[in-house]
Amino acid sequence: MVAKGKVGILTTNYYNPDGNRIIYGGAERYGLELTKLLLELEYEVAWWQVGTGWQKEMLPGVPLYSIPETGDNFQTCPRLNQSFYEQAVQVDFAIYFVTFLAYPQVLEKSISISHGIFWDYPSFDAVIPTEELRRERLRRLWLAFNGPRKIVSVDTATIQWATTTWPGLWHKFEYIPNFVDLNLFSPSEQERKDGKIRVLFPRRLTSVRGINEAARAAEILTKKYDNLEFHFVGRAHDDNLEKEMVRWSAKHPNIYYYWKAPQDMPHVYQNVDIVLIPSKSTEGTSLSCLEAMAAGCAVITSYVGGLPNLIIDDYNGLLIRPTAANLTAAIEELAFNHDLRKRLGQKAREVAANFGLEKWKRSWAKVIGEVFK
Amino acid sequence: MFTEEKISILVPNLLTWDGKGLVTGGVERYVWQLIDLAREMGFAVDVHQNGESDWQREINGIIIRGHGLAAISPEAALQEMHHCTERVLYASILLNPAVYKSGSVVISHGVWWDAEGSTVDYVPNMFHICRNALQGAELVVSCDYNFLNVIRAVQPVLAQKIEVIPNFVDVEVFYPAPERKGDTVSILFPRRLDYCRGADLFLRAGREILAAFPNASLHLAVDRNHPQLNSQLEQWLQQQEHRERIIYGTYSFEEMPEVYRASDIAVIPTRFSEGTSFSCLEALASGCTVVATDVGGLTNLIFDEYNGLLIPPTAEALKKALGRLISEPRLRHRLAKHARSTALAFSHQKWRSRWAEILHRVYGNGFCR
Numbered sequence: 001m002v003a004k005g006k007v008g009i010l011t012t013n014y015y016n017p018d019g020n021r022i023i024y025g026g027a028e029r030y031g032l033e034l035t036k037l038l039l040e041l042e043y044e045v046a047w048w049q050v051g052t053g054w055q056k057e058m059l060p061g062v063p064l065y066s067i068p069e070t071g072d073n074f075q076t077c078p079r080l081n082q083s084f085y086e087q088a089v090q091v092d093f094a095i096y097f098v099t100f101l102a103y104p105q106v107l108e109k110s111i112s113i114s115h116g117i118f119w120d121y122p123s124f125d126a127v128i129p130t131e132e133l134r135r136e137r138l139r140r141l142w143l144a145f146n147g148p149r150k151i152v153s154v155d156t157a158t159i160q161w162a163t164t165t166w167p168g169l170w171h172k173f174e175y176i177p178n179f180v181d182l183n184l185f186s187p188s189e190q191e192r193k194d195g196k197i198r199v200l201f202p203r204r205l206t207s208v209r210g211i212n213e214a215a216r217a218a219e220i221l222t223k224k225y226d227n228l229e230f231h232f233v234g235r236a237h238d239d240n241l242e243k244e245m246v247r248w249s250a251k252h253p254n255i256y257y258y259w260k261a262p263q264d265m266p267h268v269y270q271n272v273d274i275v276l277i278p279s280k281s282t283e284g285t286s287l288s289c290l291e292a293m294a295a296g297c298a299v300i301t302s303y304v305g306g307l308p309n310l311i312i313d314d315y316n317g318l319l320i321r322p323t324a325a326n327l328t329a330a331i332e333e334l335a336f337n338h339d340l341r342k343r344l345g346q347k348a349r350e351v352a353a354n355f356g357l358e359k360w361k362r363s364w365a366k367v368i369g370e371v372f373k
Numbered sequence: 374m375f376t377e378e379k380i381s382i383l384v385p386n387l388l389t390w391d392g393k394g395l396v397t398g399g400v401e402r403y404v405w406q407l408i409d410l411a412r413e414m415g416f417a418v419d420v421h422q423n424g425e426s427d428w429q430r431e432i433n434g435i436i437i438r439g440h441g442l443a444a445i446s447p448e449a450a451l452q453e454m455h456h457c458t459e460r461v462l463y464a465s466i467l468l469n470p471a472v473y474k475s476g477s478v479v480i481s482h483g484v485w486w487d488a489e490g491s492t493v494d495y496v497p498n499m500f501h502i503c504r505n506a507l508q509g510a511e512l513v514v515s516c517d518y519n520f521l522n523v524i525r526a527v528q529p530v531l532a533q534k535i536e537v538i539p540n541f542v543d544v545e546v547f548y549p550a551p552e553r554k555g556d557t558v559s560i561l562f563p564r565r566l567d568y569c570r571g572a573d574l575f576l577r578a579g580r581e582i583l584a585a586f587p588n589a590s591l592h593l594a595v596d597r598n599h600p601q602l603n604s605q606l607e608q609w610l611q612q613q614e615h616r617e618r619i620i621y622g623t624y625s626f627e628e629m630p631e632v633y634r635a636s637d638i639a640v641i642p643t644r645f646s647e648g649t650s651f652s653c654l655e656a657l658a659s660g661c662t663v664v665a666t667d668v669g670g671l672t673n674l675i676f677d678e679y680n681g682l683l684i685p686p687t688a689e690a691l692k693k694a695l696g697r698l699i700s701e702p703r704l705r706h707r708l709a710k711h712a713r714s715t716a717l718a719f720s721h722q723k724w725r726s727r728w729a730e731i732l733h734r735v736y737g738n739g740f741c742r
Contacts, residue, residue, distance in 0.1 A: 159667065160484065161527075167487050281529065308519075312674075315718035351676055
């Protein structure tokens with residue numbers, strides 16, 4: 001079999017730079033599905049990322065090379081970009097897995113991906129603190145956005161930000177929302193009758209995901225009601241935080257902390273009633289949100305990033321401003337309104353059916369067909 | 374003795390600048406609804422707007438004052454409005470940076486500057502104008518989540534002042550036809566004849582659809598605000614081979630529910646400057662199958678292939694989407710069914726209760742001692 005050509009994908013971290021631990025987040029799952037799709041479409045695939053020079057195999061026949069370049073400035077990685085460009089003489093097409101990796105130069109036939117706006121939090125101000133530096137960051141992003149033939153965006157918020165910043169740039173963008181595997185994630189067959197209402201926080205334990213607000217709501221509501229249970233299921237960025245979480249949950253009856261491998265998550269969703277996605281920033285069309293919807297849970301999301309692409313308030317979920325008080329009120333409303341919970345859950349599943357993996361693959365195949373020829 | 378608390382609404386033009394005619398756009402409809410609500414809550418309301426001279430009119434007991442200074446200097450007119458009012462509600466973001474009155478609500482109808490062909494300093498100016506509004510306002514009510522997202526990407530702290538209240542539709546007035554019969558497919562364009570609303574995209578795609586599908590017809594329900602655009606359109610119509618399958622009309626607001634009910638597909642092909650479009654919501658509530666672009670607040674109303682089709686703003690994409698809907702009646706009907714059910718989540722009642730809470734919080738009780 002002769003491949004249609006070789007695709008080089010540049011990312012920052014699929015593994016940690018030392019090559020020891022796979023980083024398992026939404027973006028990495030995205031990368032895996034994209035690789036599988038490219039293989040199905042009969043392309044050869046190779047990945048590049050930051051690292052000490054090690055080489056691995058991401059999937060059988062898909063090498064992952066590491067480039068010993070570090071140092072980013074203005075949130076771009078020009079040296080990584082340059083090394084990739086030089087090493088990629090052997091590839092025909094390129095995918096820049098994050099938009100800013102396409103700065104300053106790109107292969108002629110290339111696509112970049114935006115996973116959502118990731119700088120929309122107050123302390124970003126201190127990351128790039130002056131007007132001059134901000135202008136430089138924008139100038140670099142402008143070049144990064146102009147290089148590839150197409151930018152695939154997981155949400156419309158990013159497209160809207162780009163077209164309000166650089167009117168006319170819309171033609172570069174393809175909106176392809178994230179996906180959920182509808183066969184894996186499905187509602188529970190039977191209704192639980194133990195009288196408990198279970199609330200799930202299925203995210204990484206970081207501030208931008210709203211962990212503090214969710215924890216506060218859990219403390220307030222478990223004190224007030226005996227039949228409410230909170231399950232925090234996700235890893236933190238380091239061991240200390242995870243230990244802290246274990247200690248905190250042990251102090252509170254009806255609050256549990258643990259984490260599960262991705263293949264066990266469908267079961268976790270099936271055992272809960274309400275799912276919280278209270279992101280404060282840095283959010284696209286969250287895979288967790290789509291999975292909770294596919295599982296027929298009543299979801300409470302914030303109105304951040306791509307979440308309003310997935311939820312219409314009071315139709316297939318609740319869309320709130322992510323404060324502890326709002327979250328508490330929303331959970332309380334759903335916990336004691338069985339009919340509302342059922343209705344939102346059913347509509348969530350119905351809407352999720354339009355975000356299936358197969359549709360995602362068709363949309364991507366179309367873009368790939370247009371650019372990689 | 375009881376006195377009413379008063380809110381003065383500042384709006385660019387609720388009436389025409391001569392004070393003689395009603396202006397009928399989304400912003401103006403929004404303001405009339407808000408006036409009704411505020412009065413029911415017990416607030417006294419008056420309106421201040423730009424004028425070509427100083428004038429005063431009363432409509433349904435509402436005093437509307439035109440400020441003639443606007444013809445000379447918008448800044449001076451604004452100052453004058455500020456001088457003769459107390460508590461103020463700004464019906465839209467002021468396009469000239471100004472000091473807003475403290476304790477005011479400002480309404481955002483979505484981003485408006487995402488237009489191609491802007492000059493280099495235009496965009497920073499628009500962000501400056503938004504920042505200025507957010508700094509001055511007590512809170513900003515946005516009709517969509519996109520404005521919020523854009524601002525959060527630029528000014529995350531100020532974005533915390535934004536509350537989103539999506540636009541509404543009266544689902545009692547806009548309801549589906551009992552049954553759509555026959556195999557003809559009527560495609561409606563219910564927008565202004567404006568470049569930003571994509572009228573030309575509709576015409577280019579529509580012309581090819583008429584040629585390809587003998588059972589398709591087009592319906593242009595448009596305005597007559599700019600007669601030269603209407604005459605261009607009329608010329609275009611004369612050149613059409615399938616002219617007999619194109620209806621062209623201008624309708625009053627009261628006639629629109631029937632127009633929607635007579636249509637199978639409604640097209641909202643916006644290029645830029647869009648919030649949670651009333652037209653889109655009305656089409657949804659009327660059980661039309663909606664084709665909308667992935668622009669502005671439309672993406673907060675349509676889930677692609679669930680309650681409509683969401684396409685990029687090109688004639689090619691529109692033609693494909695329409696062709697697909699005409700040849701797949703089952704898809705069309707499924708989308709139409711979900712269109713109505715999602716529209717119910719944008720009820721007028723919900724909009725009113727969200728706004729009542731905000732008016733109460735910011736402007737007080739209405740009646741007070």
